[in-house]
Amino acid sequence: MSKFFIFCLCSFSIIGSCVLADQVFSPPSIKVASGFEVRLAASDPIVKYPMMACFDDFGHLYVAESDGRNLTTRAAIERELPRFVRRLVDVDGDGVFDKSTIFADRMTMPEGGVWYNGALYIISAPYLWRLEDIDGDGVADKRDKILGTMEFDGRANQHGPYLGPNGRMYFSGGHFGYDLIGTDGTRSGFSRAAGIFSCWPDGTDVQVEGQGGVNPVDIVFTSNGDMLSTCAIFDSFGGKRHDALIHWMPGGLTQRVYGSPLLPETGFRLPATSRWGQVAPAGLIRYRGKIFGEAYQDTLFACHFNTRKVVNVRLESNNGSFVTVEKDFLSSDNIGFHPADILEDADGSLLLLDTGGWLSWGCPFSKKARPEIKGAIYRIQRKGVLGQQDPRGLRVLWDSINSKDLVYLLNDPRPAVRDKAIEVIITRDETILDVLSSLIIDSDDPVFRKRCLWAVSRFKSERSLVILRKALKDPDSGVRQVAARSLGRLKDLKALLPLSELLSDSSPSVRAASATAIGQLGDKNALSFLFNNLNPNDPIHTKHAFVYAIARIGDSTAVSSYLSDNISSFRQQIALRVLASIGGDLDSRRVIPLLRSPDSNVCQEARRLISSRKEMKGEIINIFHDIIKEEKIRTPDDELIEGIILAFAQDNRFQELLLDALSSKAIKPKIKVQILASLSFLDSLPDSLQSSIIIGLNHLEADVRMESLNIAQRFDVKENVLDAI
Incomplete structure (x- = not known):
């Protein structure tokens, strides 16, 4: 019998049974959108309970896998160290994995993972790890703790990391408690408010990016740098639990935060981009290839664990954030089918991880563990469309390619080649920045210009900062966002004035990105720019960005001066709100008169501030x-x-x-x-x-x-x- 076979019926591809290593695995019936087909890529005994996965540069798949048990205490998990990372290899290149080795055994709860610079980075509580195979035998010889710590009890609540376009590692979760300490001593502080966190790959500069919900899971980024994630238990609305897709803003709190947040309260809580009900959203990807067709390019695919389906989500820009257009892409009626992760392979196909029926702890829909129902990995392809040649660029002469041709690879249709091009670019000396600058100026393609800027931002040098500052005047709003976000992360103080000019940009997203960047600079001279451009009619995400920037600069004396601003009651309101968040010395003679303000919002903020100040x-x-x-x-x-x-x-x-x-x-x-x-x-x-x-x-x-x-x-x-x- 062949390794796989496919039956097509109307708009559905239905998987038949198959044989791997002389053991029969009977996959469930799976429905997929018209024009697509599903193939079995790996099953028992190659893999049994896959949860989350990532590829390395050569197409080897690293799978965070369960042993099929539900251990419910940290003590039991640390005693057993039951889970592991499996490495799968497609030896003959037919799309089916033939070889399996245990890359890292005796782990607590490995979930997520990203391959970067020759090693696997993965969250396995209580730490973020770097796992490296030094001798090339498919087994990690070196395990380094990058940062920690995170509490855990057997329920999935730490995920990642995920590589951002700026080169930072992002990871999620934390509802059971955390106190993240980086290799440079930077610290999140202790909290049980779940959220999104980041650091550089060496574990420095730990940041709390946003907080809210109970279990944020997979993280993706748009080409402009907007960050989105799935989230289990976003809030309860109308008496029912709601899971969600969230558009995060730096420093943002969602509408419901479970636990005491570490971030300041701006008063503008982030809403759900899409409410899904109790679906237990898990894996999420942004489809970057072209093989699926224009209708799917730059759309999201989200796994809904409870409802046993994958949803396709198109993001449409709307007033500083997004609205979604959604449709079911894949589903199964089989009770043991649980899609946990989805990822894009280099050839443009998708890999879907079904973890099987083992999970019961922490999952209200899975009341009974069914470890006898094994999971599997499926490949989703467009019918009749051949994959691209050399999808990972293994034939490219990376060491000898000239700088101009290397930069042009940022416009290659193969996402894996584009990613590799960036990593090679940042290993070159700074003369390549002149090539990047010239091609940015000459290009009329904003997508290419953005990719070039993300590469430029990875250099962290004065020459790169000059290029980024010039891009603040780009005619494309997306390019301006990338430039602003990069300059803020790199803390370029020379960018303050050009960034301040964008605070009145026609795009609310550019205004938000610029305000965020100014807050990251931390220059007290920027407060006047931020206050003078406050607009009560801005959308929520943009108003949050302005207030968070003011709070992040944290100059209570300068902020207090706006309490006497009788021209704008909105500036008074924001000054009161920021002072309530950041603390510091406060002159009560400036606050008390605002209790008599004709603006009810100002009165409310004044009362809130007074009630928070025991010293008053x-x-x-x-x-x-x-x-x-x-x-x-x-x-x-x-x-x-x-x-x-x-x-x-x-x-x-x-x-x-x-x-x-x-x-x-x-x-x-x-x-x-x-x-x-x-x-x-x-x-x-x-x-x-x-x-x-x-x-x-x-x-x-x-x-x-x-x-x-x-x-x-x-x-x-x-x-x-x-x-x-």
Whole structure:
């Protein structure tokens, strides 16, 4: 019997049974979009429970694999070290893997992986590892810890890493707790708020890129550098759990963060780009080849574990972010079919990893483990379309190719060749930057110009920075985004002025990228540029970028100066919000007047700031005490009384002050009415303040008694009220 055979019926390709190494594997029935076919690429005994995978430069596949058990504690996992990384080789080049070796055994929970610079980088909690095969026998001889640590308990919650276009490693997860420490001592801080993280390949410069959801999984980047990921448990909406596709922004918090975030609150939470319900999204890729046709180029393929399908997602730019157009691409009705990862092979086909039926721990849909249902790896191809010749560029004379021809390979139709070209470019001396600069100027193709700029950004030299600064004036908004993102990461202080000019760019995405870059520069002189270009009508992602940049610069004294900006209440609102996030010294005389602002948003932010500053409590309570004793109360003072009460109603000392004021004959009835009216705006009335109703009901003034009845009705307080009446 042959290694595989395919049956085509209408719009579906259905896998038949096959034999590998004299053992029969019966694959499930799989439906795939019209014009495509599915082939079996590996199954038992070559592979049994594949979870996530990546290719090396030669097409060897590295598979993070389970042993089929559900261990539920860290202690059990560290005792057993049950999982491993398998290396698969297609010896004869027919698309089916023939040879299997264990590349790295005795691991905890390897998930994800990327091949970079001759080694496999992979998350296996509690560390990010670099695994290298020194003697070429297909087994890792050297294991280096790049950074750590991450807590784990057997549930999938750490993934990656993934190589960003800027050369950084990105990875995800963290809901069980982490404190990431890089090789240079940079540190994330401890948190249980899951998110996206990054570092350079040597483990330096650890960054928290964004936080939210419970289990962010695979990460992809658009050609402009936008970062997206799948996420299991984004939030609960309408009483139901929602998983999602997220468009992340640097420093962004999603609408629901589970745990205490390390990032500052900007007030502009990132929404879901697409809500999927409880599908347990896992693997995600951006299709970069051309073999599938124009309709699929630059679209995403997302694995939905629970619903046993792969969804094709087209991103459409929309007001600084994206909307999606989605359709089912592949599915199976078989209960044991669980697509966990998907990746693009160099020939343009897709590899789909079905992990089988073993998983039950942490998966509410898989109540019962079925390890007898083995997983497999499938290859998805377009019917009647031949793959490209030399898809990995193994015939290219990389060591001797001249610089111009090397740069032109960035426009090659083969994604693997383009990736290899970048890695070779950055090994050349800086004279190649002159070639890149010349070709960027001469090219009318923005896609090629962006690829060139990503290569330029990897040099981290003054010559490369000059090229990137010039690109800020490129007519294409995507090119401007790439340039801005690169200059921010490289912390080019000379780029401040040209970046500031883009804060009023016609594209909200360019404005956001420029604001983010300015925040990364950390120059306090940039605050005026950011504040002067704040626009309340900008989309959420763009407003977040501006506020995060201001918070990242972190100059509380300079930010406080905008509290007196009577021209723009929006600037006052943002200044208050940033001050609440970054802390620092604060002059209460600048904040208190804003409690009387005619702009309700400013009032709300002022109250929020005051309530977050314990050091201001005594001073503000004293101010309140003075106001209620004044002979004549002005309307702004009414609003100030209300604001202070709302901010401090939970404070024991302040509660005693309120009760004393309501009982005192020295306090005018009008003030007492105002105090009681303010209490009615609380979300709930503290138990210790319920006696305020009784005090009011026993007052001689009818207005005071009436306001007390209003509070009793508002909070449904019945105890002792009838007796008081």
